[in-house]
Amino acid sequence: MKLEDFDYELPEELIAQVPLKDRTSSRLMVLDRETGEVSHHHFRDIVNELQEGDCLILNDTRVLPARLIGVKEETGAHIEVLLLKQTSDDEWETLVKPAKRVKVGTVLTFGEGLLKATCTGELAHGGRMFKFEYEGIFIEILEKLGTMPLPPYIHEKLEDQERYQTVYSKELGSAAAPTAGLHFTEELLEEIRQKGVKVAFLTLHVGIGTFRPVSVENIEEHDMHAEFYHLTEETASIIKETQANGGRVIAVGTTSTRTLETIAHRNNGNIVAESGWTTIFIYPGFEYLAVDGMVTNFHLPKSTLVMMISALAGRENVLNAYKIAVENKYRFFSFGDAMFIRPKRKKGN
Structure with a gap:
């Protein structure tokens, strides 16, 4: 596949420079990975997209003031x-x-x-x-x-350093935040738990390579940076129980997705507790073994992250959704708005 296949037009003024005061007030686009249909919401409405018996997997890495x-x-x-x-x-x-x-x-x-x-x-x-x-x-x-190593496209000063940390960040070691998680508050997570959704954590320390542009025309020639991950026995058990009961595994962010798919592909589709380094590259044609749906932000044109979500929801669906996001003036990148890639319907549902 060609790099140009993952390009889109983005006006510079849509790149969010500062976080919103209320984490949950960002907009939420819901993209149905089965039909390609798009709908518009606020992030707090994510509760309505989750179902009893689902599990929500979040990355608890914490950014170093590096x-x-x-x-x-x-x-x-x-x-x-x-x-x-x-x-x-x-x-x-x-x-x-x-x-x-x-x-x-x-x-x-x-x-x-x-x-x-x-x-x-x-x-x-x-x-x-x-x-x-x-x-x-x-x-x-x-x-x-030290200070926070904000992404190169953010030019405004960050007044509150904690706004580039998730509220559940714990394991120090990242060069960048897992930004899909920035939209959650403790109150919203509790509301999700009350609905019968299991909330569990893994760790992937984000490397600065996440901002490294793809420089080859044929994307299959791109070398991914290595990132360290850790998944506990507790989280592995929650995921396995969810899958056995017909529930859906919802990954918060590309980092959680990367970890779960690395483990599943290394263990014949099974989720097990383990630590290691991943260089997995997910692009269209990739078979997802662990993740059913994803909470994610809007990513840079021609980035490996756009390729990853295209592998889950379909390239044409994703680029159409991004076009609609631009038309509706969504806020893009780290401090921007969010997307929920709704899982395919399971048989019997």
Whole structure:
């Protein structure tokens, strides 16, 4: 399949720059994956789309305040460092701007010496390896000095850092938020539970590669970034029980979807408790084994995320829904509105 097959026209003014005050007040487009029909709602109406006996699976990863501004010891130049992945004790893979000023051996200081880092290796696309030195607990220092690594298409300052975290975020380790979950409040989740829907959690730490554009014309040649996931025995049991009773598995976000489909495809369609790294690439032609429906945001043109939802709901259905969203001035991307991909009807329903 060609990259152009997943393109659409998006006016720049529809890219949401700030989150809404009330998480549940964003708009919700419902796309029926069977018929392609579209309807318009508010996010709090998601309760009406869920049924007793369903399970809702959310990603409880928490975003690291991973953006640091350092000073180059030799020259005093300011260097931006974005932590991506911890590779060993106190050594991190990072993205650096401007990368040309940082060579192996370059020393940066942060917070007037509270944190120090030495470049130990150069990687592609502005990547650098850094060894950090500090006294105390690294994450506490990071909480003090770091800021949220907002996506590159967001230019407004985020006044409340917690608005780029889900209300149920727990496991620290992401370079970006699982944004479909930003629409939920504790009150809404309780309302969902009261309806007889099981709410369960998994962890997938989102890598900065989620923003990496697809650069090949033939999408099958694209290499996916690796992301770490963990699924507990408790959540595996809830999913298996839901499936055995004829209920539907609803994934909140592409990250939850990616985790569940990775596990199902590695285990002959079964959901089991496990941890590991996934490089799964989901695009049309992919057979979904675990996920019946999905809550998701509106994604960038020609992105792997548009490809993933196209594999679930059909490319033509998705692009038609996006066209309708643009016409109706939906808000796009991380702080934007949401879509619910309604599952196909199961036999007997």
